[in-house]
Amino acid sequence: MLGHDIEDYDAPKRKRKMLNIAEKVKLLDMLKEGRSYAAVGHHYGINESSVRSIKKEENNIRKTAAISFNKDAKRVVTVQVEDFGPSTSADHAVTSRFNASKGWFQKFQKRFGLKNVLLHGEAASANTAGAEAYVNNKFKAIIEEGGYKPEQVFNMDETGLFWKRMPSRTFIMQEEAKAPGFKAQKDRLTLVMCGNAAGFMIKPGLIYRSKNPRAMKNKNMDALPVYWMHNAKAWMTKALNLDWFKQCFIPEVKRYLREKGLDFKVLLLLDNAGGHADDLSYDSVQIEFLPPSTTSLIQPLDQGIIRAFKALYTHNTLQQLVDAVDSDQDFSLKDYWRGYTIASCLQNIQRAIQEMKPETLNACWKKLWPEAVQTPNGGSLDDIHHSTVDTAVNLAKQLGGDGFNDMTLDDINALIDAHTHPLTDEDLTEKKNSSSRINTLMLKVMRTYTL
Structure with a gap:
């Protein structure tokens, strides 16, 4: 037992894990959904006290996440235009304000683990x-x-x-x-x-x-x-x-x-x-x-x-x-x-x-x-x-x-x-098209039997 205790004592300390802003937002969302501090800590490989420290900084973390998203969403992008004939250099690069569809935004949220970011700059933090x-x-x-x-x-x-x-x-x-x-x-x-x-x-x-x-x-x-x-x-x-x-x-x-x-x-x-x-x-x-x-x-x-x-x-x-x-x-x-x-x-x-x-x-x-x-x-x-x-x-x-x-x-x-993830525009379109195909097929069957 004594040797085991000494071995544990001399073992190198576990490297402290640092979470980025997206991971912290996701961690906070897990707490919001009812998970315990211990369960969330285990999920991210950090101790319970670290989870509690992040929870105390929730307002600042969510504000930072909202600001980060807004900066990214408002960036100017370069769009490549296909060459259909004589052109100038201005024809190949068009500078425009970035406009994201609802489907794009939902995929962006999923990719970076952002669940409570608002599109209009309102801080996504609990009041x-x-x-x-x-x-x-x-x-x-x-x-x-x-x-x-x-x-x-x-x-x-x-x-x-x-x-x-x-x-x-x-x-x-x-x-x-x-x-x-x-x-x-x-x-x-x-x-x-x-x-x-x-x-x-x-x-x-x-x-x-x-x-x-x-x-x-x-x-x-x-x-x-x-x-x-x-x-x-x-x-x-x-x-x-x-x-x-x-x-x-x-x-x-x-x-x-x-x-x-x-x-x-x-x-x-x-x-x-x-x-x-x-x-x-x-x-x-x-x-x-x-x-x-x-x-x-x-x-x-x-x-x-x-x-x-x-x-x-x-x-x-x-x-x-x-x-x-x-x-x-x-x-x-x-x-x-x-x-x-x-x-x-x-x-x-x-x-x-x-x-x-x-x-x-x-x-x-x-x-x-x-x-x-x-x-x-x-x-x-x-x-x-x-x-x-x-x-x-x-x-x-x-x-x-x-x-x-x-x-x-x-x-x-x-x-x-x-269950908290909404369907994207693409999902809803797919659902609508699938229902239309089924209705068309049923109509054809009914006409066949009628004839």
Whole structure:
């Protein structure tokens, strides 16, 4: 033992790892998404104290990242022009202001790990001072003046979900990537989550690209575990926000408060996302928008709930595959996955919501409304996330096959993180063209049979 201790003492110290600005921004985003200091430190090969030091400098780091991007985006570029005839030197080099498309910007973000940079120069940093002032002054005054109970105070937020996606290294994803047409792994929906300070979640809203998918044929849409909405891009708009508010939120909350024996007096908290309507109105419902750039600090649903939900959804999807293997000796993972539809997705969404305990959801209000939290240290969402990811890895190894039998924690976490990435313009165009081709083919078949 003594020799071992001396050997450790005399061993050369590990070289200190230096992170660049893009890596630091990505590290901060990982913390924002609910990962622990220890987990993030392990990911980057640095100790926990270094992670905490970077967190303390978050405002400066994000400002630097925003400034760096703006300088790069405003640079003057030289464009080579093809020679079609007699020309001067001025014809070969054209100096112009750089204009980036939305798709280019998204690829730039992905390449450099920049998730919160704004195009118009606004510092992409959390408004710590504004959040503290809101919690200690305005929010406290709203609660006192309204006499609200935790059961009457709700928060809504939405998130993207690539509902039919596995880690990219798995053979079913690799094979699909080679196939022509729009890829199922790019099929994205928007989930609208809403819960109160007592730890109750109402039926989630779901926005999909189709009003009546084939897999939902002959199903009672009113009996689904979600409130179904649709538009071509499957994302939140002000019109859909108003629809969700009137047709889902109001009746769900009325039913809940009636069962609790409480008056219908409600406070609904929203962030300032562009798709949120600013004209929501209903008797006895107060709408309150959180200050800009404070959602990562005080919005309850942003304190790990959404990330834990995605981990549970991934786990449930893998569990469903393993259960199918156990029940069918002739099981084919490729065939089963081909038959995994949006109806299957709804089952796993419902399970994930049900598996989130009320005391855990209640604890996520401690930054905004600490007085409403019953057990501040109970049922950590960070613990739920890590244990769920561990189980998901084990389930993947039970499935076996390339990319499954050597699944890692990082693979599952990368899949969970991927849900936050929006589709590019190219993806949306590909989806639209693929749908057009399918519709054309179906029309030809119908004409053939008619003739």
